[in-house]
Amino acid sequence: MSTYDANGITLQQVREHVWEIPQDGEMGAPARVLASEALLDEISDDRTLQQLKNATQLPGVQEHALCMPDGHQGYGFPVGGVAGIDAENGCISPGAVGFDVNCGVRMVRTNLAYGDVEGHERELVNELFDAIPSGLGGGGVVETDVATVEDVLDRGTDWALEEGYATREDLTHCEDEGQREEADADAVSQKAKDRGKNQLGSLGSGNHFLEVQRVTDVFRPEVADAYGLAENQVVVLIHCGSRGLGHQVCTDYVRRIEEAHPDLLDRLPDKDLAAAPAGSDLAEEYYRAMGAAINYAWVNRQLITHRTRKAFEDVFDAEPKDLGMELLYDVAHNIAKKEVHDVDGEDRELYVHRKGATRAFPAGRPEVPKAYRDVGQPVIIPGSMGAGSYVLRGGDASLDRTFGSTAHGAGRTMSRTQAKQDFWGEDVRDDLEGQQVYVKAQSGATIAEEAPGVYKDVDEVIRISEALGIGDPVARTFPVCNIKG
């Protein structure tokens, strides 16, 4: 097996597509990058590898810290990073979850074929753009008071069900049924709630979007059948998170942990790895606050789903249930959760941190919704506007290799500032329209920043995921209409 050197760091190939940074110096465990050499060239082009090494210094990291095939530099902990940390003697780190708690994706099926939508793309993209708040200061589907925000934080999509924004089936097809049991609104600051009042049901901006897509390829027909997917079918993908409320939760706890646990912070190489020791009051409080922000994000995506159904109803003059608009699945890719995993032959409870990484549990795992337990958990991987997206199922090897995780997207290769120099939003939009992809955004700069050319090759990311058995491709989709902030 070969070695790979980058930025003074040597990686040893331990098997095909698995590269290890051996434990040395201050590292608390080895680190592994899951990538082809082509992806490793991109991953090693910034500070990703150093951040991955740093992540091993979090107390209690089990086996090895991991970087998924779409990994890139983040703050403190790399994006695409996964760490299983002992929940009894380790720690929990807000920076290893990310500011956008429960940033995630959901996919809504329809019974429309692509031919049913052709000719309606402009009307549909305009209807969706008008119906769904996006951008900075664009408001929310529900603009409300703190008491309602607290209800959302405590109850998640159960609140949306009671208010008529969700169906019972929406809940049973969502990770954790759209409600974290430990969530506690009292652990969330007043500031976070203030920010959450006017953003409930909004996309935001950056890389978040709503996309109408068509299924172009089915790779595993039996699994696709279980997921209700078929070639040429129209689906909707929604990508956003917990908005300002979640960002404030992370900001608050990074600072509180910094002040309360300076001894631990002094031993870490990056302040954005600030961590609360497992069992400490702050660890428990952050876990409850994070759970509440997770609930907020699920309600956020649920309200957008509600408005999406209404937009389709208006354009296609049919009830959402008659259009078959059912939730396929909703999965987080910025989260830490207590999960039981096999470590050295023993079941151990871990805080599994996934920052820009998606849970990918195989068939049989009890956390997988009943509807999919025989085939494996759906994993939704959004790609760029020009390359399409994927639906995977959790791979059989994911529990052994990645604490049940895989990639979360294509992963950026180009900075936003560079993208705005290299691309012009109107040109990107016109090029996409030439490919029958209709894009509408609050800002032309956002389209330039999210141009297809700024992302890694999502096909290669998926190829590595499949080769390692951590996520198997089920279907591929291609955009029809895209709205963003």
Added chain:
Amino acid sequence: MSGEVLQMPFELRDHTADVAVAATGDDLAGVFAAVADGLAAAMCEEIPDSDGDGNIERFSLSVAAESREALLYDYLAELIYERDVRIVLPVDNEATIRRPTTVDQSEPAASERIEAGPIESESTDDGSTNGGSAADRWLLDASARGVALSSIDAREVKAVTYSEMALERTPDGWHAYVVFDV
């Protein structure tokens, strides 16, 4: 990065998925305000001289923290919070800083534009400035002009980070480097 010459008080710098601001100032308060103006520029390329109604309205804020770096972090986080609750883009930022009374007042302060102690009040906003006595903390008073978000083409910065944060003296004053999560 130390000692570099910037053409403006701030510049936006490349970062893989986020954005960074490099800034300089003649004194500590000046570099804080320059980073804040960089934060506004990261969200909006064309900032108007007044809000959509032709009005110019400023708002004030104060934060306290245990170190200079923490004060910068809390200041920028507070601006992001104010952006979301006031629904305005904070621009044309101004700041003054008071050092803790426990810091040796004989330390050269000419380049800090600091009003030496005593600090009479401390921010008690939950979640960000717990612990420590008032005398131990750095205090910032700031103001910004709020431009209505509805009147501009702006994109979201989610949060300030500590990642690669630099705040250091230079022969000409102060230099700062801050990465923001987008």
